[in-house]
Amino acid sequence: MPIKLLFQMSVRNILRHRRRNGMMLAAVVVAVAAVVMMNSLIRGMQQDMADAAVENLVGHVKVLAPGYRDDPGIQKNFELASDWRPPDGVAEVAGWAMRVRVPAVIMSERGTRGIQFVGVNPRQEGISFLSSARMAGESLKDASDGRIIIGQALAEQLETGLGRRLVIITQGADGLNREAGFRIAGLYDADGEGMEKFFVFTGVDALQKMVGAAVFTELSIRLHQEPALFALKEILVELFTGLEVLDWRELEPQAAAMFIFADAAVLIWFFVMMGALVFGLVNTLVTSVMERIRELGMLRAVGMRPRSVVAQVVIESSVLMLIGVAVGIALGLAGIFAMGDGLDLSLWSEGVESFGMRTLLRPVPLFDDVLLIALLSLGLGVVASLYPAWRAIKIKPLEALRR
Amino acid sequence: MSDVSVGNGVVVDCAGVSRTYQEDAVPVHALRGVDFQFARGDFVSLSGPSGSGKSTLLNLIGGLDRADAGTIAVDGVAVNALSESELSDLRLHKIGFVFQSYNLIPVLSAQENVEFIMQLQGVAPGERAERAVESLASLGIGELAHRRPGELSGGQQQRVAIARAIVTHPVLLLADEPSANLDSGTTEELLKLLRRLNDDRGISILTATHDPMVMGYAKRRVVLRDGAIVEDSAN
Ligand SMILES: Nc1ncnc2c1ncn2[C@@H]1O[C@H](COP(=O)(O)OP(=O)(O)OP(=O)(O)O)[C@@H](O)[C@H]1O
Ligand SMILES: [Mg+2]
Numbered sequence: 001m002p003i004k005l006l007f008q009m010s011v012r013n014i015l016r017h018r019r020r021n022g023m024m025l026a027a028v029v030v031a032v033a034a035v036v037m038m039n040s041l042i043r044g045m046q047q048d049m050a051d052a053a054v055e056n057l058v059g060h061v062k063v064l065a066p067g068y069r070d071d072p073g074i075q076k077n078f079e080l081a082s083d084w085r086p087p088d089g090v091a092e093v094a095g096w097a098m099r100v101r102v103p104a105v106i107m108s109e110r111g112t113r114g115i116q117f118v119g120v121n122p123r124q125e126g127i128s129f130l131s132s133a134r135m136a137g138e139s140l141k142d143a144s145d146g147r148i149i150i151g152q153a154l155a156e157q158l159e160t161g162l163g164r165r166l167v168i169i170t171q172g173a174d175g176l177n178r179e180a181g182f183r184i185a186g187l188y189d190a191d192g193e194g195m196e197k198f199f200v201f202t203g204v205d206a207l208q209k210m211v212g213a214a215v216f217t218e219l220s221i222r223l224h225q226e227p228a229l230f231a232l233k234e235i236l237v238e239l240f241t242g243l244e245v246l247d248w249r250e251l252e253p254q255a256a257a258m259f260i261f262a263d264a265a266v267l268i269w270f271f272v273m274m275g276a277l278v279f280g281l282v283n284t285l286v287t288s289v290m291e292r293i294r295e296l297g298m299l300r301a302v303g304m305r306p307r308s309v310v311a312q313v314v315i316e317s318s319v320l321m322l323i324g325v326a327v328g329i330a331l332g333l334a335g336i337f338a339m340g341d342g343l344d345l346s347l348w349s350e351g352v353e354s355f356g357m358r359t360l361l362r363p364v365p366l367f368d369d370v371l372l373i374a375l376l377s378l379g380l381g382v383v384a385s386l387y388p389a390w391r392a393i394k395i396k397p398l399e400a401l402r403r
Numbered sequence: 404m405s406d407v408s409v410g411n412g413v414v415v416d417c418a419g420v421s422r423t424y425q426e427d428a429v430p431v432h433a434l435r436g437v438d439f440q441f442a443r444g445d446f447v448s449l450s451g452p453s454g455s456g457k458s459t460l461l462n463l464i465g466g467l468d469r470a471d472a473g474t475i476a477v478d479g480v481a482v483n484a485l486s487e488s489e490l491s492d493l494r495l496h497k498i499g500f501v502f503q504s505y506n507l508i509p510v511l512s513a514q515e516n517v518e519f520i521m522q523l524q525g526v527a528p529g530e531r532a533e534r535a536v537e538s539l540a541s542l543g544i545g546e547l548a549h550r551r552p553g554e555l556s557g558g559q560q561q562r563v564a565i566a567r568a569i570v571t572h573p574v575l576l577l578a579d580e581p582s583a584n585l586d587s588g589t590t591e592e593l594l595k596l597l598r599r600l601n602d603d604r605g606i607s608i609l610t611a612t613h614d615p616m617v618m619g620y621a622k623r624r625v626v627l628r629d630g631a632i633v634e635d636s637a638n
Contacts, residue, residue: 292509295508303494401502
């Protein structure tokens, strides 16, 4: 096939109708730019949702005693040396935390609430939201700190504040209820009110003392990067025989579903935008082909093969797409750059927070996504050219010449 | 495929060629059993009233259409038996076409319009350019090589079309009303040119025409009426 000739003719035919093809190009550019930007926002949202789920004391992987998930309590525990660390050779581990987490009741003079009482080692909690949440008052000093940290929202419900004492009741390891007083060291402000009302923290040693057992109910491990998850899980399963090793998707199925939905949304959004565009492209190409049907008839009359005519139309469409995609991606990335750290959604923040997202929607452009958009667009360009190409060769050369 | 094969061979041999079109279920007999031989190096004009079947015969010989009955051999090859792609190759390598309305590619320059057919044939770029330039020059439009068809007069465009048709050294040049869109002065120039190509280079030419001037320049004159040859005479 005389590729060079076909290419030359395709490009010149595009240039011959600058306005028409310019409009088409503009449409491609806008669509691609919109897809690239939207895509990066969806990815940002997705990452935020995953981060929120992971930071939500879950971590990427959690080790639990069997049955803990169905009926959480101090009885479902396991022993672990307090200086335990992940085996060497597990790459990508960002940190780990060993906790005691038990259901409890918290009481002030004004109210009583059911909560999750969590004993933590503050030095290990760099991996959870605890380290990044805004804090009024003081943080916990260390694992033996016997004060508590409660959420701002819970403090409001209980009508209590910094420095006040609260009573917490929970079951001990022996099955008997324990009751103890705790002083409020700090009030945390998390992204979601739900969390603030749910979690109350104290030093893990203090909680172990209260329940009367030097055991843990969960080991949470966080990774730098999600892809290392699978390998880590395998290692942990070997290490903790008899315990449950679960990743965040299993622990937070709703967030995981949203995560998968975001993957799909990327594609849905692409096909909605580009799908509409394809009709325009087909129309432009059909016009272009029918306009020079005599010329194409002549080419075939003098011996050009139908497949070369098809190639000519396909190349024409591909060139249009290629330029549109290149400029569109550049524009999209410029738009992402212009968004900077993100779009502030705090106006709608209530609805947004309930989805486990943050109020700042930040774009996260992924190279793979941009590549996928580019390749899919080019693929669509080829698909869109097939019908016009078929129109070009359907007609016999003689009939075309007579037009 | 040589332009100097002025032999006694037969370039085109038609025997009992018929072509019937179905127009709204009414059969139109465009050709009714035409027998026609065409010697190598000849220059034949095909005339006759409108609708007598001139274009039809030319298209059948050029492999652009298929006969319903009879046989056509071009340069010894039975055209009837060829597949579409073989016909395509026959047109590309053995036949030069000159159409009534020039049919140049508007986005290509005169030279590129002549070159592309060699690109289809797979001729090397250097040789292509050389032959195109030479072909245009031999038709007296060498200096217009870089203009596009839109920047050329009708006569100039028709010369480019002829340059394109002969640059491949076809066995046969088929021209359907090549002068229909030209004034008489330009037509005469065109005819001198065709005659020169025929005399000097031995290119076999078959042209359908209404124009007495064209008939006058041809060496042999064939007249069709109602799809049959009614007259066949040497000039
Ligand atoms: N594709 C077609 N479909 C139907 N009828 C056709 C077709 N092509 C030609 N005909 C008919 O066949 C007959 C011969 O047509 P042809 O074009 O060969 O005549 P012609 O001698 O070239 O005429 P003109 O001098 O007008 O060019 C005419 O009656 C014409 O109407
Ligand atoms: Mg005709």
